[in-house]
Amino acid sequence: xxxxxxxxxxxxxxxxxxxxxxxxxxxxxxxxxxxxxxxxxxxxxxxxxxxxxxxxxxxxxxxxxxxxxxxxxxxxxxxxxxxxxxxxxxxxxxxxxxxxxxxxxxxxxxxxxxxxxxxxxxxxxxxxxxxxxxxxxxxxxxxxxxxxxxxxxxx
Amino acid sequence: xxxxxxxxxxxxxxxxxxxxxxxxxxxxxxxxxxxxxxxxxxxxxxxxxxxxxxxxxxxxxxxxxxxxxxxxxxxxxxxxxxxxxxxxxxxxxxxxxxxxxxxxxxxxxxxxxxxxxxxxxxxxxxxxxxxxxxxxxxxxxxxxxxxxxxxxxxx
Numbered sequence: 001x002x003x004x005x006x007x008x009x010x011x012x013x014x015x016x017x018x019x020x021x022x023x024x025x026x027x028x029x030x031x032x033x034x035x036x037x038x039x040x041x042x043x044x045x046x047x048x049x050x051x052x053x054x055x056x057x058x059x060x061x062x063x064x065x066x067x068x069x070x071x072x073x074x075x076x077x078x079x080x081x082x083x084x085x086x087x088x089x090x091x092x093x094x095x096x097x098x099x100x101x102x103x104x105x106x107x108x109x110x111x112x113x114x115x116x117x118x119x120x121x122x123x124x125x126x127x128x129x130x131x132x133x134x135x136x137x138x139x140x141x142x143x144x145x146x147x148x149x150x151x152x153x154x155x
Numbered sequence: 156x157x158x159x160x161x162x163x164x165x166x167x168x169x170x171x172x173x174x175x176x177x178x179x180x181x182x183x184x185x186x187x188x189x190x191x192x193x194x195x196x197x198x199x200x201x202x203x204x205x206x207x208x209x210x211x212x213x214x215x216x217x218x219x220x221x222x223x224x225x226x227x228x229x230x231x232x233x234x235x236x237x238x239x240x241x242x243x244x245x246x247x248x249x250x251x252x253x254x255x256x257x258x259x260x261x262x263x264x265x266x267x268x269x270x271x272x273x274x275x276x277x278x279x280x281x282x283x284x285x286x287x288x289x290x291x292x293x294x295x296x297x298x299x300x301x302x303x304x305x306x307x308x309x310x
Binding site: 052 | 162230240256
């Protein structure tokens with residue numbers, strides 16, 4: 001994929017857990033709750049219908065405030081690539097003001113671990129900047145660390 | 156699919172040509188050029204990569220003005236359902252200001268013909284209204300008539 005530095009943000013990490021486990025973590029509601037938002041924020045509810053156009057909905061608790069998020073999967077390459085967005089809710093209903101499209105990529109690192117790349121694509125340079133200012137790099141980095149810890153606890 | 160009358164526009168027509176032919180017309184650049192815009196406007200170029208996330212790009216000539224449009228397919232159910240949008244270009248690059256998401260449905264009408272339903276979903280009631288004011292019903296109706304004439308010429 002060709003990135004656009006004006007509108008995209010991306011983060012690559014090596015995770016010391018097998019690709020199949022990381023994929024399972026990313027596609028199972030019970031697992032998602034354990035790493036998807038930086039603690040002490042948390043995921044209270046998560047619904048996944050893992051097919052193109054299927055729902056990826058969530059209720060998060062951020063400093064005691066409930067935040068509902070609705071999204072869909074755009075592309076699913078088993079074990080390798082997951083694309084989802086809040087641009088649509090189920091049934092291809094367009095959102096008024098979508099935030100981002102996320103592309104999560106998983107590759108074997110040749111050492112039993114996983115090269116994990118999380119990319120957020122935005123509609124405009126302003127949206128990208130706003131996401132960076134919100135703490136994209138720290139936030140998604142913490143999520144990657146939480147994911148590694150949780151995935152290793154499953155082994 | 157549950158429609159939302161506040162943001163969706165839809166049109167259903169019976170077309171006197173087999174579903175397989177209508178599907179072929181909608182998914183082949185050389186066919187698309189013959190019906191996709193109300194004449195005398197025309198399609199000068201069309202590129203189709205018929206897979207989820209694949210491009211559906213077009214150059215149109217409207218009153219001598221060249222209009223480029225980039226889009227992707229979101230869902231493809233062979234012979235039955237085609238979902239595309241200008242919300243993304245290839246690679247899941249979000250558009251700044253997308254116009255609509257189109258859902259085209261094809262069903263056998265039991266009499267050798269096709270029940271053809273074209274739905275446009277919009278981000279807001281204002282976008283829906285603007286599309287209606289631009290002449291959604293007349294325009295998409297003319298396209299359906301052109302499609303029927305062209306499909307019958309292929310038989």
